[in-house]
Amino acid sequence: MRLTKQSVTLLYLSSCTIFANLLFLYGFFSFGYNDSRTSMPNDIPSTIRPNQNDSEPWRFDTRRLYHKSVNKVVLMVIDGIRYDFFTESEYNVNMPFTTDLIKQNRSCLFRTRVNAPTVTMPRIKALTTGTVPNFIDLVLNLDSSAVQQDSIIYQARAANKQVIFYGDETWLKLFPNSFVRHDGTTSFYISDYTEVDNNVTRHLENELKPTADWDIMILHYLGLDHIGHTGGPRSKLMPNKLSEMDNIIRRIVNYMDSEKSELPSVLIVCGDHGMRDNGGHGGSSTGEVVVPLFVYFKNKKCGGYIKEEIMQTDFVPSISVIMGLPIPSSSTGKLINKILQNLNINEILFAYHYNSQQMYTNYISKKGLLNKAFMKDYDNAILYYYDWLKRETISINQAHSVISLYESALSGMSNYIIGSIAKFDVFLIIVSIVLSIQVWLLLVDFDAVNIQFIKVSRLVYLMLIRWAVCVWLQCDSVLCEFTATFNLLASVIITMFIINLGSFGWPISSLIRLEISDFNNNNLFYVLPGSFIHVLSLFSSSYIEEEHQLLYHLWAGFSALQVYKTFILHSYTTTAKWILSMILHRICKNLNTIGNQSSGVYSLGDWFRESQNQIYLTILMVVGLCCIFYASINIHRVIKNNKRFNILSAIIFVLYFWTLCSVYMYRVETKEVAVPYGYNILKLTFSLHSWTIAWYLLIGCHTFLVIKQTNRNNNKFNSAVCSIIILLILRLSLLLRPHNILVPAVLVYTCKLLQFKIWNTLTTTTLHYWLSLMFFFYQGNSNSVGTLDIVPGYIGQTSYNPVVAGIHIFTHTYGLPILVYLFLVLDQKFSGLQTLCMLNVTQSCVYNLVILLFRNHLFIWSVFSPKLLYIVMFTSTTYVFSALIIILLTLCGTSTKKELEI
């Protein structure tokens, strides 16, 4: 009975954790800010009326004031170009034509600031919609689904403009069916930096003809970014690439100059994001967030180098105005004055008026206050503009003062709108943190926990406290909205509070016990400070980025300690085993390079992927599969009660072999490993279908074995866990990239090394926790969303099925940590599970606190938010895992470890 009570308590506590995490997420990310409203041509203001009551409105002649002022627009996006490529003589000697254009003031160069995350997809969104993509936006759009918001592309389509596109295929995913002609290049092969650009440039010949029918041409060049990834901005390939880009600019400019059209054409060259000094991007360093915006108008002077800094989103209203299109509704950009030089003063003023009207609508919908200083400017601007229109005597100076008023109003509203995206519900965040702290305290002192009845009177008291806090602090948290849904939410939270507070035992007792029982175990003296440092490292953004380094260092230190200890005890076999494990871990560490510091470093995985090294990859694959086969057989032997060889085992071994062969054949089909002898026959035998059949047969066999198992010495539970381990390994061997195939084998080896030691539960669990994170990183994952591998989602799928793909991606990403957890519960049973939950809650609790403290940190969106998502994901995984294990424990009737000892 004790087990049931304990497991129910643990389940309850993990549910509390999940609930607290979800509350935190809800409070942290303001969901639902995406509006799908689109601008219409009749959104362009037709009247102006400074006061609602007295004066009569002024009617605009919209057609005359707001129209197309350019003939053709070429938008050339160069992926990863930095601002100093245009300004520093080190780089711009390679771009003589462009530099001359700027120096002769025939074009202008703006210093543009972009927002994090500096990766292509959100930046394209910012360039086209004028919004600042929130972090959660990136996550919700992981599959790069079509943009729902209003964008300049949409507006161009609505106005029947011909838009053509050549370049990065992300655009095609974001704007399906928007382009008249298009050709996508994939950014998948980083080592390809010539083909990817030639595939874009070859279309120019057809498109740059006098008879061209397009209105907007978008070119997205990826090669420069690829060079950056491989060699950084100072790569030897960079000068050639820059002069290639310069030639393309020259070609387009020459074409535009030769055009015979009244209206000028415009060429805009910009970068979507910059690059770091080591070539990577994604963060918020100066090199990444400052990009050039180069504008060339045919036969018009522009300002040359322009000092003032503009935002990337400012591009959107400006281009809309010069093309005479409605400004996208959700745009947060302000007009760029220099780009509007072709227009006359009437048109410029009207454009400013329209832009601020559009911004004002957004501002009001974001609950902006009307009593700010910039809102005064806004009112005054409208007033003066109205006066200016009425007076009919054109005075340029007055117009400029109106413009500056509009500009100040625009920047104020724009800042507010951008800031309101990052709006936190601090009250909810604090409540969720308090909830997770309670859970943590209960988990630390788990044995003393005794869940008691809910006292209704307390519920009433806490409800009153909530009401009092809400009224007193005047906060606009969702908890203070007295609607049915949020009242229900509040009462659920308060119920959890009461249960948690009522079930505290005597918290200090377990700490004392810990000290007494583990005094003679000096592994704990290493492990405890280690986990303390690990928790502390969450406070540093660079340690979050480089968490794998810290964990590897801690683990290597522990291994070295074991080597030393076993050596002085003269148990040389164990020493050799530990040294071997260190070597294997060192190899695994180099398989994939992750983290900011080593971005662009050539990893072992890259080497294996190169086509001339295919034979080595094949060898690695075969060795890895053999190791997995051996490991599976070994694990299977362990769970078998009777050592006799029977027919069922034979079948199971054959099935193991079958699945692994199918995995190899699948990789042959994807052309990653060498073709074996007798390929045609093997292909038929070991197809992916046969893999599925064999795997499901194995489930059946293992279930049969588990049921047949006698329930002595926890045999049933052990064999069930071992079966899950084997099935998961076989599944992972299919999903993992070929060069990662050795990782699960190393995992099994390491976990076997840790098994059945006399160390106490806390030590073992902490070690397994480190290992789970380490293998998560070995596989190529990291704490940034960019490394999430979505290719395994498509294995064996003929059509896109989001559920199956999701399960595959989840298994691929979290499969190795779950394997480590399985080895942990195999060794430690229920107490290990409980300690694991405790460690997990410690991590997430401290991290929530960190985010609360650092919510205005510069890197909050680029570094801290992805890590938050990963931590929540880990917590959910642990929750699902512990629920599964508790069910298994109950089904198999396993006694807890403690009772076993008694």
Add this chain to the structure above:
Amino acid sequence: MAKKNVRSVIKKLESSSVLINSSNPTEYKAPSAFIQTEANKDPELIPHCFSSFCYLGLFVWLLLDRNYNLLIDRNSMIIIVTCYTIEFAKFACHSYLVSRITNQIKPKTNPIFWALQFIVSTVLAVGVSYLFSILFGAPLTTKQEQTFVFSVLATALIITPTAIQLGSSILPLLLTDCFETEFDSTVEVFEKNNFRATILGGFIGAAVIPFDWETEWQRWPIPCSVGLIAGHLLANVYEIICWQFKTLKKYSVKKNKF
């Protein structure tokens, strides 16, 4: 252990005097005047003070004026040679002080054999520390020079003092026993502490590498090498503190007695 100097005699005396306090004070008649005079001529204190001073100087010098840049390539041989010089000077000082003490058994060693052993153990230790640097994550194909220099520095700080002081018993000392601490001479205890503190210093020194400050002193061997030197320095300082503590205890024991 063949090597017995006065220090161990005193130590034995001390431990026995603790015993005496509890059980039978009259059994062991210690010539207390002798202890006091010999304690002043203690052969441990002055070398430790000397080497601590030198290492502190080296440490401060390294941090001044970007001298740590020397640590990344073969220029760091200057620092390594300095370390060797300090250790040899320390040993010379130590042996001079020991030779002034009269009643002691001098260990007889063959200098050629001793030198041979020293070289062999150094080469072995460089190899082992190179291996472990790699296993701890030092780059394998690049920066070999840095890694090599780091392992030589580690050897200089860990093995050299031990090898000079103890000659043949170096490997068993560092690698085998850990339960017989009571029988160790103070030199051995010191060397063991030195081994642990120096390694720990290097281990902790790596903590600054992941930060994104992008300073030049975050490059691979610099923080770890500085950590090694700092650990070694702390081990020396710790020894002085221990000596102080022991002396104080001796005096207090004496005061209690009389």
